[in-house]
Amino acid sequence: MGSIELNAVEKWYGEVQVIKGIDLSIQDGEFVIFVGPSGCGKSTLLRMIAGLEETSRGQILIDGRDATAEPPSKRGLAMVFQSYALYPHMSVAENMGFSLKTAGASKAEQQEKVAEAARALRLEGYLERRPKDLSGGQRQRVAIGRSIVRDPTAFLFDEPLSNLDAALRVEMRYEIAKLHQQLQASMVYVTHDQVEAMTLADRIVVLNAGRIEQVGSPKELYDHPDNLFVAQFIGSPKMNVIDLPCAELRLHDAPEGAAHLGIRPEAMRLTAPGAGDLDGRVDVSEYLGADIFLIVDCGAAGKLTMRIDGESTLPPGETIGLSFAPEKRHFFTRDGLAIR
Template sequence: MSGVALSNVIKKYGETQVIHGVELAVEPGEFCVFVGPSGCGKSTLLRMIAGLEETTGGQISIGARDVTKADPSQRGVAMVFQTYALYPHMTVAENMGFGLKMNGHPKAEITEKVGRASDILRLNEYLTRKPKALSGGQRQRVAIGRAIVRGPEVFLFDEPLSNLDAELRVEMRVEIARLHRELGATMIYVTHDQVEAMTLADKIVVLRAGRVEQVGAPLDLYRDPDNLFVAGFIGSPAMNLLPATRVKDGVNVPALGGIITAEQLPGHTPDKLVIGLRPQDIAITEGDSHTVEMTEALGGVSFIHCAAPGQQKLVIEARGTHVERPGAKVGLRADADALYLFNADSGLRIR
């Protein structure tokens, strides 16, 4: 079990730079998730760690070894891709043990390692089947098993659940979390799904345009975002981000119909702001300032989408089974103690 360290890592394609001086330490045994929108560089960074993309500048270390220029086979990593890449003519057992066979490992050792991996992944009853006889989730478990038998120092996952339906994704998230607990291995996982990131990670790395925006534990990022991007990306539904101005008694928020009284703002608070409010920190009241546009009724909780005339939309979380119908007029009240303040020009959090 080894950690991974990235020091001022840069990636360029010709004159185009896509990874900009990334600094990161993944501790041994940690489950680290790279998350961000499409095109942010998360898969490129993972492939650089694997050695599938050349590193233009900086250093990548696995354990005590500098692997920046090392061949992928010498890095001690195993990668699980979005596509299963199983050999259709081979059985599950043959697929899982193929890499060891190609490297000349004894048959008895291959059988023992495949058996151990199939126990962990609950694949024993499928070992003689071929991939066409498996479900998507079972095929992905075989792909993970192929990585386990190699005994890598670091597991790398590149959006491994993207091809699965919603129910299977939830099941496989549980399986991967259990696998991490049982193996205690270092895992780096790429996803664009921030819910997936929140449920799996010990540490989340939020990326945007090839730069690290913030690193931290899932709930730390949720509770204490550094900037507008992280605030709007982490959390489902997303934080409401609303233009505002500083006034004598607090902040004036046109989208909420007026002033939110705040007893004390930081002394360096500028006049031009963006305020953040989580959906659960806005309550529906009697009134007619806002119109309900859509309600996502999920049972014990509903997400109500509404807007004031000429203002941006807001999402409010409501508990209980009462459902606000589209077209209904409502009032809104924000919890002043739950406000997040951001500089409208820089996007940075005001603390």
């Protein structure tokens, strides 16, 4: 079992409140990812679950047990940090089995658990190497393996891929996704990279200034954001937002109370000038192979980003029409709340 429940959890540093009444249930075997801008409280919240930060108010339940006041060693959780923190003088096998050794496990049990974790992480051929002989991705796998051998209730990851280059990040995303499939263990993962969140998570928790803005599957958050913050935080490039009313926008069916129109880059189509919802001038064309991102200057509507086919040829300065898919439009109130 690996359920985690947060009830009205708060964190105060003196007079400053950084976590503001979080309620969240994480089911056994679920992969939940915390995302949000720097300083939103995602790492603090993870450390509170781990017991590395004291909970000022509220309750943390692990498998139904009140763990709010328990030390980290009693919570049955394993944490993987940004830093690998491997012992340089020990082999991979010794690093992975160190916690078992200090807990008094027999040598046979240590070897069995390390071998099992090594198979899961494809490290069988590296067990006798030292950390200095491994790549960054391999070192991170060793750090994860060190957690696996403890057979934890749940895994906590604090931006584990942030120190890796782009290629290794892609490789490790795959490794972590496969690991979750194999272990069927609860995982709580903090990242500022929304690509990691969208590709790995069963559910994403979007945090902002110590509060939860929205919780849902990647598709739910992308297709049905509750507010402007989530709409523009989830998705790359981010959702375009046009303030209403806009004289240059040919829009006749905005719902009552709509102060903003949101449209994602892929929900716009090219039309002849005057034939679509809006006209604009191509400002910059960013070629990405299969796709091109057009930044289009639409006057009072602002500069909008549009995703088009990579075979298209539209030089900067050309005037184009933009048509919005009606079912893909998002409307928000003046306060930024979605209008359903």
